[in-house]
Amino acid sequence: MEPDTQNIPTLRHILNEFDQCADLSHRRFPELSADIVYFPHTVDNNLLIQEILRPFDRLQADGLDKLFLQSQFVETRESKAVVVGILEGCVAVFHGEAVYLLDAYGQEGRSVQQSETETVIAGPHDAFVESAPTNLSLIRRRIKSSHLKIIQCEIGEISKTTVYILYIKDIANLKYVRDLQNRINRIETDAINDGGTLTQFIEDMPNSVFPQFLTTERPDVAVSKLAAGRIITIVDNSPTAISAPSSFFEFFSSPDDYYQRWALGTGLRLLRFLALVITISFTAMYVSVTTFHYEMIPEALLRTLAESRNRVPFPPVYEALLMEIMIELLREAGARLPTKIGQTIGIVGGIVIGQAAVQAGLTSNVLIIAVASSAIASFVIPSYMMSASIRLIRFGIIILTGIWGNIGLVMGIALIVIHLSNLTSLGSSYLTPIAPMKTGDWKDVFIRAPFSKLNSRPSQSKTMNSIRQKNKK
Numbered sequence: 001m002e003p004d005t006q007n008i009p010t011l012r013h014i015l016n017e018f019d020q021c022a023d024l025s026h027r028r029f030p031e032l033s034a035d036i037v038y039f040p041h042t043v044d045n046n047l048l049i050q051e052i053l054r055p056f057d058r059l060q061a062d063g064l065d066k067l068f069l070q071s072q073f074v075e076t077r078e079s080k081a082v083v084v085g086i087l088e089g090c091v092a093v094f095h096g097e098a099v100y101l102l103d104a105y106g107q108e109g110r111s112v113q114q115s116e117t118e119t120v121i122a123g124p125h126d127a128f129v130e131s132a133p134t135n136l137s138l139i140r141r142r143i144k145s146s147h148l149k150i151i152q153c154e155i156g157e158i159s160k161t162t163v164y165i166l167y168i169k170d171i172a173n174l175k176y177v178r179d180l181q182n183r184i185n186r187i188e189t190d191a192i193n194d195g196g197t198l199t200q201f202i203e204d205m206p207n208s209v210f211p212q213f214l215t216t217e218r219p220d221v222a223v224s225k226l227a228a229g230r231i232i233t234i235v236d237n238s239p240t241a242i243s244a245p246s247s248f249f250e251f252f253s254s255p256d257d258y259y260q261r262w263a264l265g266t267g268l269r270l271l272r273f274l275a276l277v278i279t280i281s282f283t284a285m286y287v288s289v290t291t292f293h294y295e296m297i298p299e300a301l302l303r304t305l306a307e308s309r310n311r312v313p314f315p316p317v318y319e320a321l322l323m324e325i326m327i328e329l330l331r332e333a334g335a336r337l338p339t340k341i342g343q344t345i346g347i348v349g350g351i352v353i354g355q356a357a358v359q360a361g362l363t364s365n366v367l368i369i370a371v372a373s374s375a376i377a378s379f380v381i382p383s384y385m386m387s388a389s390i391r392l393i394r395f396g397i398i399i400l401t402g403i404w405g406n407i408g409l410v411m412g413i414a415l416i417v418i419h420l421s422n423l424t425s426l427g428s429s430y431l432t433p434i435a436p437m438k439t440g441d442w443k444d445v446f447i448r449a450p451f452s453k454l455n456s457r458p459s460q461s462k463t464m465n466s467i468r469q470k471n472k473k
Contacts, residue, residue, distance in 0.1 A: 009079040009099045011035055014092065017083050024086075032061050035094040042089040044106025051102055052091060064095055073100040087160070112138070115217040117384050123259035127217045132162060132236035138219040139166065143226065147171070153184050155198070159191035163198070166222075166232040173462045176231055176426050180244055184233075195240035196385075198233070204424045209392055211385040212425045214246040221255055227468075229461030245426040247433070247460055249445045251386035252276070257448045265448035273446070275380035278373060279390050280416075283320050284401040284409050286370040290316040292405030304366070311361035317402025319363050323371045324395060326353070331375070425460075432460040 014037060018024045025040050036052060055067055067073070076082050076099050082092050089105030112134065115127035128135045136150065151165040163184055167177050183202040192198050195215055203212040216222060217239050222232045225243040233242040243250075252272045257265035289296045290305065297305060312319055330349035337345060350372070357363045374394070381387040393416060400408030423430035433441035438459045443449035457468050 007079050009076060009082040009092075011037070011094045013079055014082055014086070014094075017079075018086070029056055032056060032059070032064055033096065034064065036091055037086060037094070038091040038104070039086065039089070042087075042106075043091060043104040047104045047106060048091060051104065052093065068093075068095070068098070068100050073102055075099065076101050084160075109134070118216060118218050118221070118255075118382065120218075120254070120256045120259065123255050124218075124220050126219060128219060128222075128234075128239040128241060130237050130239055132164060132234050135219070135234050135239075135241070136164065136166075139222060139226075139232075142219060142223045143168070148226070151177070151181060153181065155184060155187050156189060156191045159193070161192045162236040163192075164234045164236075166226060166234065168226050168229075171227070171229045171457070171461075171463055171465050172231055173229065173464070176245060176462070179426055180231055180233065192235060194238040195233070195235045195242050196238075198235055199242055204427070205422075208419070208423055209389045210248070210420065210423060210430075211251070211383070211389065212246065212423060212430065214243040214250050214383065215240045215385060216243065217241070218255060224255075224258075229457045229463035229465075245428045245460055246430075247425065247428075247445075248420055248423075248430050249433075251383040252381060253445075253448075254382040262448050262450045269446065269448055272380055272382070275377035276390065278377035279381070279387075280394055280397060280413070281409060282374045282377070283324060283367075283370050283394065284397045284412070286367055287316045287320050287398055288401040288405045288409055291402060305364070308364035308366050312364055313361070315402070316367075317398060319367055320371070320398050320402075321395065323357075323363055323367055324374075324398065326357075327371055327375045328391070428460050428462070433458075 015026065018037075023039055023041065025036075025038055027036050029035065034056070038048070051072060059067060068075070073093070076085065076092075082099055082101065085101040085103075086092050089103065090101040091104050093100040093102065109131045110129045112126050112129055114125045118127070126138065128138065140148070145168070147169040149167055149169050153163045153165065155161045155163055165177065165181055165184070180202065184198075187198075187201045189201070192201075199211065199213045199215065200206050205212065214225075216225075219241075222241045222243065226232055230246075231244050233244065235242075253269060254272075257269055260268075290309065294302060309316075314322070326349070330345060330353075334343070334345045334349075354368050354372075358365055358368060378387050378391050381390065393412075397409060397412035400412045402408070404411065420431055421435060429435055432438060433445055440456060441458050441460075444454055444458070451469075455467065455469055457463050457466050459466075
């Protein structure tokens with residue numbers, strides 16, 4: 001069979017492929033009959049000097065063949081492989097009719113720093129960065145086992161983003177691994193830029209407001225999930241790791257729960273579930289009782305509430321929606337501004353605008369307290385994605401209570417529970433361990449039991465090796 005001349009790598013073909021790429025570097029060495037092609041911003045300059053430029057200065061033309069016998073030079077016979085290699089940080093060396101690739105990848109990136117969205121009081125403070133190799137090293141440093149397996153995939157017709165699927169052999173359920181790998185391989189899109197984007201392609205119900213995969217920027221959380229039998233996905237150029245499968249209640253746990261005494265961890269976890277109830281129902285309850293159910297308010301408080309709402313011209317539901325939207329505007333503005341300006345916006349919004357709104361008769365004092373309490377409670381939830389989802393559905397519940405009072409509140413909560421019951425994560429129930437009922441998991445879901453009692457891995461991981469530890473007597 002004759003060789004495919006179209007696929008033979010030649011200097012002209014490669015330069016034509018990268019035509020109008022001003023950042024491409026092409027250097028000629030006429031005395032050696034050699035050319036090198038690379039992107040300067042993707043290669044390690046020291047490695048380039050040490051492996052190519054310095055040897056080229058002292059060698060003669062007949063000495064290059066011995067240099068290319070070294071293992072770091074890989075001869076390539078396909079034009080497509082040369083193009084991909086240059087894009088991935090290799091230096092292509094053209095000598096005669098032969099082409100060699102030298103891996104000199106050395107992209108500069110952000111150093112390992114503390115996570116800004118998952119801060120903890122105790123425990124490690126390092127967080128993932130945008131470099132996938134760095135993130136893998138943070139996990140390998142914590143799991144020194146050959147059973148940690150990593151599958152590499154590629155997504156994006158244009159971006160060619162590298163995705164890594166991590167699991168621990170003999171602990172993770174391989175059915176989940178294959179399912180997740182198939183979902184990733186089926187993605188057909190131009191580019192994937194972040195782990196949060198990837199989750200929206202592989203979730204069981206992408207149209208749901210609730211996140212179905214837990215995301216984290218903390219390597220210690222990723223390692224704990226791997227040890228629990230779950231699967232971690234890391235996307236190159238993203239500081240976010242994805243844990244699968246996940247349950248609704250998993251979003252309310254924090255690494256702090258395990259780095260402090262178990263009683264304190266249990267108290268904090270219960271506090272977060274209380275925050276969930278306050279976030280969903282506090283403002284809605286205000287609308288309900290001030291619109292339909294005055295009999296539920298103690299007489300002394302009713303007098304104060306009546307005086308507070310005396311000057312407000314709007315029905316309670318409009319008043320509540322106005323203040324909730326104002327809080328969301330302030331939160332969004334504070335998140336997009338630099339830290340110092342964002343804090344100023346919070347103070348101005350919380351104190352000045354709130355006080356001015358009451359004095360202008362746009363809202364009541366009691367509603368300010370209800371909306372502020374609800375907003376503070378939403379920030380207690382550790383997961384930003386889950387917190388944002390709950391804040392969004394709160395508007396629907398406020399509208400329902402504005403129409404039907406307490407019946408609307410019950411109806412709204414019932415609809416949420418029904419919706420959660422229909423959700424799955426990699427095919428497993430989103431409401432585990434309530435549906436299906438797995439009471440053995442409750443000691444690490446609703447409370448944080450002492451470590452001596454946490455002997456089993458979570459049932460949702462469906463692992464063949466469910467024993468996490470054995471207590472020696």
